[in-house]
Amino acid sequence: MRTGIRALSEFSRFDEECDVLIVGLGCAGAAAAIEAREAGADVVVLERSSGGGGTSAMSGGVLYLGGGTKLQRACGFEDSPEEMFKYLMASVGKFPDEEKIRAYCEGSVAHYDWICAQGVPFKATFYYGCSGEPPTDDGLVWSGSEKTHPYKDLAKPAPRGHVPKHPHQTGHVLMKHLIASAREHGARIHGDSRVTALVLGADGAVVGAVAERYGEERSFRARGGVVIATGGFVLNDEMLQRWVPDGLRCSMRVAADGDDGSGIRLGMAAGADVAHMDKASISLPVTQPWGLKRGVIVNGQGQRFINEDTYYGRLGEAALFHHGGRAFMIVDDEIFEKPEYPNTGNVAAVGESIAELEAELGFARGSLQSAIAQYNEFAARGEDPLFGKDREWLRPLVKPPFGAFHCSTENCLYAVFTLGGLVTDADGRVLDPGRRAIPGLFAAGRSSAGVSVGSYSSGLSLGDGTFFGRRAGRAAAGAP
């Protein structure tokens, strides 16, 4: 048999039976467990670590939600599902899954209420001036490129980063409450249980799984279905080499121990299709504090390549995937301040003139000088004809000394996680290459290809993980 596949005929009995078997207790698995229980199913969750939480628990905790949530309204922002839909369709990559995005936007207001109903606290205050999770316990932030070119002209901007109440990294707050809720709902959670194979019937349907617990094998029969919610594959070097080779150069892989692609590989062995395996979220948070958006970012040839006020997910993707992961941020004395994230703000060069900076950085003579001269000329008029940077951040760099911060992979924080995975429909059913659902197999979270397939906005993975995790749980439970 194929790696990760066992035949039902091998088993005369199973160690445990249930209706819905969930593999992985991150945000998608917890949401699936809660909803499958709500639908009346007997639920078992197998989690390979002792406690669960996964990458969700060590993440920033931002949920990308909108359409006019209670939190958005309490903070004085207008939004609608249609504007959220327009932004996501334009921003999350080429040919995103329109059906999923439609469902996600239309269900977003109710989904926020559901998250709150699980006990997750949000403070009804807005934090201005950062991208992604705030340093405070405020509840709402900008977490995407909504207010910048070209998106500001395609959809009415609104902040959609919903952050559980806690200073800075808040993923653990989200997961504490989701896991507690799953337990309260009566899901049977087994830790230290690593799923090694799916059990297939003779007709190819998934009817259970086999797990290893402290070196012993335990078999599980799932009458309704198995939900794969094991996360992405950013910790699997071989898969990364194949699909996201530049990811190997990133100094930080955003992942708990489990993100080795095991769930994706199990699904493929069962005949599942995959999508967008080459896509990843690449964060390059060098324009934080936001005053640094007034800087000029250039590639290894001294050329600008993006509007510097764009979200750091889009910036990181452009720098790593299209400019070889080699870049510098140029500042003058007027706007100088240190980028605030660890391993950002390493100084590459300082000079009394741009010419001096250019020489110190090893650029060809004239290259950086002409780029900055051109930028300055237009910035003085509040224009950026090359990349459409917003007038708010445009001012000529003229006050010496000038400086350059490293924004290259070897000298700066690049944070990566993968976005591709199993192909699912909007109810979490895993599809084969002919778009037929594989009976009994479901997936959600980053083991599936979700809402974002590029140009990442923060909060889309916790957002679509919980949203489609719930739907997968319901579908596996046979609920309408």
Added chain:
Amino acid sequence: MRTGIRALSEFSRFDEECDVLIVGLGCAGAAAAIEAREAGADVVVLERSSGGGGTSAMSGGVLYLGGGTKLQRACGFEDSPEEMFKYLMASVGKFPDEEKIRAYCEGSVAHYDWICAQGVPFKATFYYGCSGEPPTDDGLVWSGSEKTHPYKDLAKPAPRGHVPKHPHQTGHVLMKHLIASAREHGARIHGDSRVTALVLGADGAVVGAVAERYGEERSFRARGGVVIATGGFVLNDEMLQRWVPDGLRCSMRVAADGDDGSGIRLGMAAGADVAHMDKASISLPVTQPWGLKRGVIVNGQGQRFINEDTYYGRLGEAALFHHGGRAFMIVDDEIFEKPEYPNTGNVAAVGESIAELEAELGFARGSLQSAIAQYNEFAARGEDPLFGKDREWLRPLVKPPFGAFHCSTENCLYAVFTLGGLVTDADGRVLDPGRRAIPGLFAAGRSSAGVSVGSYSSGLSLGDGTFFGRRAGRAAAGAP
């Protein structure tokens, strides 16, 4: 059952039996058939068109071979497997398959002799001045970036494009002889037979296939194995949207009717792994005749982005994948001539000065002027510090009038075909996501991920298709 999978238990008998069943009669299928017959196997080939030949037959016909072939030596060129290996490892993309490339380079001299032994004629003359297939019937050409930065410093350059004797497109010459040889070897070839499913035993082994012929289903038992040699997926819009969305913008898809990814999808449904599905060959042949390598190619912001003397496969990939498929080639009166391929050389602007050209092209004031001024300054000294263009092609653009040729997707030839597919070992065995061979399943040619996973050099698909097609045929026949 999954789409494209049938259970052996469904069949009480098969319409036809054989040792090796080959799906698709392009270069990989024909090579597999010949070698499986040589190994003593009873061979059936199922081809969905009436006559066979596939994309190989309508291609340029270049085979990328080297290491010191008879043809290279007859034309006075020195080469070795080691230099060929160094070039390929450096040029064909990130993390290429070293084992396959090693085998390919070491077997290349003998493989050329084998191709000749099938009756394929080569004229022992070298053609200078084009990239890829020549307009003449000469046998040897440059078909990659060997002589350009950065490769010229990494491996000793040699021309490796081996072209069957015929003016211009010669793929049909190759396929005429390979198909004739397969017939002479006694392979039973059935045309108009489209394989719709693989037949799997209870243990997951591939034991046959089902084909449709004039609306009727016929079943085939394969005692040794099934070889998938159906080509890539460039004609499948849905797969292209998912994996190579920019490919949809290319004006030419290099494909015969069959390249709809059917073989890849059949393999996946059987539990196979895939690789490099996001990779494609993108040709932008605008520097032909070679005198045009003296031009300057800029992106949509008026910035240079590559050494213009690089091979058109690498140029096309850079322009389409990293610069939005928007580019222009700037020339002056001194070097002006028309690019020679159909739909190249469309004039975007003409001007008495670069400033005028800049305005006419809608570039921001100063952008193109500074790019050309910088280029000219260094070119006058025979230097290109930005991109390493070879001194041979460096001269300042100073003689008015100046012109710009369109090199954007909507106004210029971009030719695309896909490079990703089923994961195989160096003997063509299809692997599952755990790197275990799926018993009875083999693949070769562009339904598998092969030697090139980016920055295409011409001839690598006919080259690795025939080379690994032969190995897959032998392995399926049970030969050592």
